[in-house]
Amino acid sequence: MTIARREYDFQAARKRLEDKAKSAGEKLTTIEEAVARVKNGDHVALGGCLFSRTPLALVRALLRRRPTGLSLSRNLMCYEGEWCMVAGAVDKIVTSWMGIGLPWGLSKIQREYVESGRVPMEEWSHLALGLRYRAAAMGVPFLPSLTMMGSSLVDVGGSKIIDCPYTGEKLLAVPALFPDVALLHVHRADRLGNCQIDGYPHMDADIARAAATVLVTAEEIVSEEEIRLRPDRTVIPGFAVDALVHVPFASYPHECYGLYDAEPDHFSTYVDGINRHGAAGVQAYLDRYVYGPATHGEYLALFGEDTLTEARRRGIELVS
Amino acid sequence: MSASGNGVSANELLAVMGSRELKDNSTVFAGVGAPMLASGLAQRMHAPLLTMVIEGGIVGPRWKPGSLPISTNEMRAAYRAQMLPGITEAFLLAQRGFLDVGFIGGAQIDRHGNLNTTAIGGSYDRPKVRLPGSGGANDIISLCRSVIILTVHEKRRFSDALDFVTSPGWLTGGDARRKSGLLFGGVGRVVTTLGVFGFDAESRHMRLEALHTGVTVDEVKANTGFEVLVSDALTKPPTDEELGILRALDPARQFL
Numbered sequence: 001m002t003i004a005r006r007e008y009d010f011q012a013a014r015k016r017l018e019d020k021a022k023s024a025g026e027k028l029t030t031i032e033e034a035v036a037r038v039k040n041g042d043h044v045a046l047g048g049c050l051f052s053r054t055p056l057a058l059v060r061a062l063l064r065r066r067p068t069g070l071s072l073s074r075n076l077m078c079y080e081g082e083w084c085m086v087a088g089a090v091d092k093i094v095t096s097w098m099g100i101g102l103p104w105g106l107s108k109i110q111r112e113y114v115e116s117g118r119v120p121m122e123e124w125s126h127l128a129l130g131l132r133y134r135a136a137a138m139g140v141p142f143l144p145s146l147t148m149m150g151s152s153l154v155d156v157g158g159s160k161i162i163d164c165p166y167t168g169e170k171l172l173a174v175p176a177l178f179p180d181v182a183l184l185h186v187h188r189a190d191r192l193g194n195c196q197i198d199g200y201p202h203m204d205a206d207i208a209r210a211a212a213t214v215l216v217t218a219e220e221i222v223s224e225e226e227i228r229l230r231p232d233r234t235v236i237p238g239f240a241v242d243a244l245v246h247v248p249f250a251s252y253p254h255e256c257y258g259l260y261d262a263e264p265d266h267f268s269t270y271v272d273g274i275n276r277h278g279a280a281g282v283q284a285y286l287d288r289y290v291y292g293p294a295t296h297g298e299y300l301a302l303f304g305e306d307t308l309t310e311a312r313r314r315g316i317e318l319v320s
Numbered sequence: 321m322s323a324s325g326n327g328v329s330a331n332e333l334l335a336v337m338g339s340r341e342l343k344d345n346s347t348v349f350a351g352v353g354a355p356m357l358a359s360g361l362a363q364r365m366h367a368p369l370l371t372m373v374i375e376g377g378i379v380g381p382r383w384k385p386g387s388l389p390i391s392t393n394e395m396r397a398a399y400r401a402q403m404l405p406g407i408t409e410a411f412l413l414a415q416r417g418f419l420d421v422g423f424i425g426g427a428q429i430d431r432h433g434n435l436n437t438t439a440i441g442g443s444y445d446r447p448k449v450r451l452p453g454s455g456g457a458n459d460i461i462s463l464c465r466s467v468i469i470l471t472v473h474e475k476r477r478f479s480d481a482l483d484f485v486t487s488p489g490w491l492t493g494g495d496a497r498r499k500s501g502l503l504f505g506g507v508g509r510v511v512t513t514l515g516v517f518g519f520d521a522e523s524r525h526m527r528l529e530a531l532h533t534g535v536t537v538d539e540v541k542a543n544t545g546f547e548v549l550v551s552d553a554l555t556k557p558p559t560d561e562e563l564g565i566l567r568a569l570d571p572a573r574q575f576l
Binding site: 051076095098101102115127128130148149150151152156171172199200202206257258261262319 | 399412503
């Protein structure tokens, strides 16, 4: 496998950024308008990690547009990757690991789509993928690292080993990954797109700097003054954000640190549908949870007020 | 497994034997399941000054008994943590040399401690079985000072030849690991449900160090797809104190 030049072309990525308005103005918009910026064939990077702070509302809105030919990258890919496979939205998955977690076993959808050659999975180590975003965030074409050498991941992945210009030792030159679009979910932002994240930061801040277009949902929209009172908490500057949407429970039924807990039982029901019906189980899930609800409110109503309140209670308890 | 005959489950055995490999005043990169239980047990037995670092970008959590994490990236994994630096940052602590021990598991392991969690059969592009992938395993085995592999001991896992080296142990043995560019670390121990294994210092060939109580060398040979160097030494069985601590950490036996 060779890595597409556009993934690490730092000069092209820089030009794209220079040519773009970097406004300190209003970023609030609707989720439909936000995802309309994603074009078929784009490389879309997702924030969060596994079932934590996944930008699920943006993924659902994107899938409702029936996109095709996307490359999808995420450090640990949860079942949103399966949705994109079954929806016919992706040509490539880039990740270090795919599944939900130990209790749910191997992803049958990943197996079906990758083993048949329908959707290739490009695998990197967790750190290597993090460094791909980090290199892009730094505006450089690669970063040296001591990881992944000696493994088959180097042989199949197209990454290169270089000699250190100072010590002569071997180093892995981890290529930058400049996504076309970043989909992120954060705890709070002001209407100008200055974003704050609580708890574990995952790789979101790097992804926001790496991508050409940055789409964000926030649990809460706060005043500009509130951001200015705690600027140390801001991890993504407003000028890096293209569109911002206020979506409480945007990651649900995945977790959002300190705000709501994940729903393992919901994951089990989802996997049970796959165990019984294969990809048709995912399709049925998409019909009910992705294509069905006309609004985010209708989506949340599928879970019910009591379930959300309970997830909120557990989420607060886990950080208290 | 015969070692489980005395009411000790496979994961309890792995957690107890894994915990005994951890030293006080040190650091461990630990994942969910047996590794986290091993680390939690060591902290409560002989290593109170052991710090855990977790893949989700978590330093020094103090997990709540009965509320253990199912993922390295969820709030239970971060419970009462001392620091949440981010995922890339957590691995860079290992690259810098801060992590003494790393725990990993794997679907397939060979005589040199290489692991495959990527693909079995066919080719990388069209595998017969696509496994989940490296996650952080490759980074942990590449960057920590020493790695302990915790695994159930089955013939299908202990394989003569791997289809894919996701996580490099001693590669083809000798100095192959160093020559590949991996200047640090390596696999120190393989702790299985049958015994504890090390590696010959020259050939880097897997060697049985000690059998668990009730296990025979023949049983090890029968469950290993390659020739293993043997020993008659025995591990000390899990004590009531160790098992009591583990069962208090995980009263619902979610991971035990």
